[in-house]
Amino acid sequence: MAIFKVLMFPWLAHGHVFPFLELAKALSNTNIFHIYFCSTSINLESIRNNLNQHSSSSSSSSSSDHHLSIELIELHLPPHPHLPTLPHHQEHTPTLMPTLMHAFQLSASTFSDIITRLKPDLLIYDGFQPWSAKLASSQGIPAVYFALTGSIAFSFFHHLFTHKSSDSFPYPAICLHEYEKRDLIAEEASIKVQDVDEGFAFGVFELSCDIVLIKSCCMGVERKYIDYLSTLCKRRIVPVGPLVQENAVDHETDSWIMNWLSKKSKSSTLYISFGSENYFSKDQIQEIAKGLELSKVNFIWVVRSPVGSDHINVEEALPEGFVDRVRERGVLVQEWAPQAAILASPAVAGFMSHCGWSSITESVYFGVPVVAVPLKLDQPVNSRLVVEAGFGVEVVRDEEGKFDGEGVGRAIDEVMLGESGERLRKRVRELSEKIKVEEEDRFCVVVEELSRICTKKSTCS
Template sequence: MGDANGGSMHVVMLPWLAFGHILPFTELAKHIARQGHRVTLFSTPRNTRRLIRIPPELAGLLRVVDIVLPRVERLPEDAEASIDLPSDDLRPYLRAPAAAARHGVPCAFLSLFGAASLSIYGPPEALMGRGKHAKTKPEHLTVVPDYVPFPTTVTYRGFEARELFKPGLVPDDSGVSEGYRFGKCIEGSQLVGVRTSAEFEPEWLQVLRELYQKPVIPVGLFPPPPTQDVAGHEATLQWLDRQALGSVVYAAFGSEAKLTSAKLQAIALGLEASGLPFLWAFKPPADAEPGEGTGVLPEGFEERVSGRGLVCRGWVPQARLLAHGSVGGFLTHAGWNSITEGLTRGVRLVLLPLMFDQGLNTRLLVEKKVGVEVERDENDGSFAPKDIADALKRVMVDKQGEEFGRRVKELAEVFGDDENDKCVRDFLSCLSEYSRQHMDDSIPFQG
């Protein structure tokens, strides 16, 4: 077994079946292969066809292997990722049983959530509903745990905790909760990689090491490069070319969130009221009738913003758009994937958290002074067009926005390729050290 620089490791990667997991796993796989190691990346046939593209120069080191999902009752015929599910209630049916490392192979858990979010949930036993730090009611998610040794606002709002608790921490039809699965994976791994940077979350990484009592290593942010195919979006890029440097707000809310018509209308009217040029990656609402499309937008909206705003339907090359010089702000749901793309491109963030870890991410970014959170009703999480417009103006127009701009530009320099490569080398060195103690030279990643 060679060391991490000897090119003799074989890393096996098995991401959860969601776009937000498969895509960053693929980017990390490329980073590992570029350092001379073999990588096998597993996913399902439909996901490998629509998501995974391997550069020709890495084909000899990076292998993509299809795993055909068994037929599962209640799942739609072609459902192979969470985006394919008509309802979040079907998420448990998309999960396959965990494959434990039963053959003397070291196992690493790769978290695509940041260190702060993981820390708030506590040690693995707490995720599994055991021990003094277990979250047994929503209110437990709204206070900073006593093991956090510094002042922070990183916690959930009341409405966020109530929405998250049942799908995240209460057993579902599979018999265990989503949190339990995370805890079990972390417990069974020899080390944990976190998609973050020591420059960005040093204090939270230390908390996590003490909670897990095993190596916790930042692996970098590894955002997708802005080299996506723009076929069908040429006019969008031409429109951006005509806008002033750093003036445009890019609005997008990820592949997982299913926004209602009411929330989309508030966002639309907020973008209009801001007076700023914007580009919106629009997805139909969760409560739209079949074929309704963008009919849920306010009447006359697209005509009123014509020339100043673009509404793009369907898939958009997000990394390419965020890298464009005209884009200066990002109205986002604060998913960790989108955050990493925004920070590495040096754009200012306006944060509208919608689900999962996004509320925690938002509070972290506000503390780090790289973003502004949209004001919400504390009881039900509702927001008005004015709340959207006010947050956008604070970041893009007001004098305070200059500080946000300076800070994100500094971070963009920190999160460059050199930092990513160093993080990956450190993580692989730790993996190599563990793998020396085993006969098999394969190292599975789970996450």
Template structure:
């Protein structure tokens, strides 16, 4: 990264504003992109709300002069919990209201841009997220071009398709989303297999409490943005970026996988989870984490726990419980009720359940970790690539089912068996999938395939070139919007 900074002299430094959606997976991805731009000598202003900015990890000191954080106050919206500023602060049925509150940041953004222009610091770009359909008109009024940064699986965007393709090949019934769309020009099995998955994506095409459907937000953005940036690369999704450029009729730039660095312990105390891993045999532990936004219920957690117990393997379970996000059913119970009675006692010695923060990148990189039970969120999947771990996959919403299908086709992971209608699963399905990956002979082939992908993606020179190419695109397409 230090070497990359030396290349900033190849052209004038850029002034870039980044503006992520109010979800930590999005904010952290935008932060990784911001750090790489700052390391190349470009000035970055990271916009978000006060509480979210306070919860972001610290930036390396040598980047601080070029990476500043700008607080925009989130307006109050009826029905949104007091102090809620991110998806981790609200239950799933309130996320639509969070989007409504986000829309209320239009005036603060306009004021920020007006002040920047008046001070002689007109941004060269605003790089924003999927739901900011109102940003391009505001930015255009100040002569600032916009780029959308998509931090989910790029194939997901091809599956959604542009407005024109959906008009030509409309999808109204749930079943329409259970097959690959007709505008994919090559054979593909990427689709929403289960009714519960297809129903979720079909809902994205309908208006919600914010007054705008998620798909209409996306379409408006792509119709107004000059550039689309993806957190992915050709090695992971070959041929996909040319297809996206053709579908959406705009330049498409992969930014690489933007893998976060493993932070050294420094002088602080080593986290409990890593100390526990220190005492486990090499490659013996399956790391379990379903992100901070999976729509979990007590029943789901109990079956997952009993499946881990039945599998008989060592495990480290990062059981996060962000305020409000796990659903009303789970908020009504205590931490002791989240797991089956006696589960921790019965698995003591070979398993650890940690309900606080876990340094996931460090846990995955630890020598004792040999596999990953994941919801297949794109950020977590990318982090698994860096460690070369085979996957036990339990996807829920968004791009997760599509990621799981692709990883299964690549021979990197195994999905937990689920009901094709409601998506439910049981302990036997969890145990069987875990043992296939960690114990059975099949697991050796899965691990070998995962390591082969790791070897390709850990080519640091190649990953840095993706950022260099992005900077060149930002230089080439900046100017009057």
């Protein structure tokens, strides 16, 4: 069978690199595609460790060597005085976003040389570098956009972009509150400062050939949004599934967390994480802590310093005495946590989340209902979906977007306890089962579509 060469090129952040890597693994495992995976040396080190770990965990499988068809290609960013030599997903990445974006754009000529040298049959690109699709096109190489934001948010914001209003969006449960609209305007202004390419945002759809790949959850929930997005962008939307890495635990910190969790009873523990690039004020951190004290549930909280306070000790941001009062039923994690492994634990019955799309897909995949605390960008829209689809609740906020400890505690109890908790868990487990039934057939379509595009390119060359 012919081997097609596919160059995969994600944005630099952890939340982009690893969904691309999971897709790379799945494609290479078909023995149809040879994958070139392009990123910076810092990211490639993590990717190499991930592939080695995957090889070790699957050594008894007939597919244990499939990582050998993933070839890592280093992208050299131009020197910049404000660009640190540490992973691009570290806590202060948000303050470096303009610098990273600028350096990334300046690497276009280097990437052009990579395309010329590798001569791939296909480029799969991310939304932050529309210029890469243009470079591929200039060399006669088709490009496919891989969208990591969900179809719900993309269809909503594409409608807003097209019609200059969300009032006529055909699914009214998906909406923004007034304070979220104000925040969105500020976020858009920031992005415009960072980006100088007219292909950014929805132009990336137009640069994709006749399909767009999208990270998806459950078709029963998403189908209408996928269909509407396809109408808006005039491309066939091909869902690739959740791309969840059911990773092994191999770090000392991870092992300690999982050991603590293994001693908790079934459906007794809340997992709390708001992603690596989201920050609360000190006041809001204290309200979350207050809600946890009121709820009395066990918890694992991946907690970060308050916004604008990178160097403050996390405990200083928490209510006085909080750590001692919850010591028997809660743990605070200030580094990376094995999210997939935690969500897969029978002890976990809820996930308090910022509602980033990857977190939502993982939550549904593992059958864990959501306590939604969205912050920015697509997160509020994803949170509305959580409520509409019946697998979570959203923490109530005031007109300024602030929440209090009592509201946090009520939302936790609704997800974790009583009949409401049982109802939510039953619903999300139903969705989880559907995802796993759909997974194989859905990926077959992805393989067929990419093979078609590569074949067409080969016959036209």
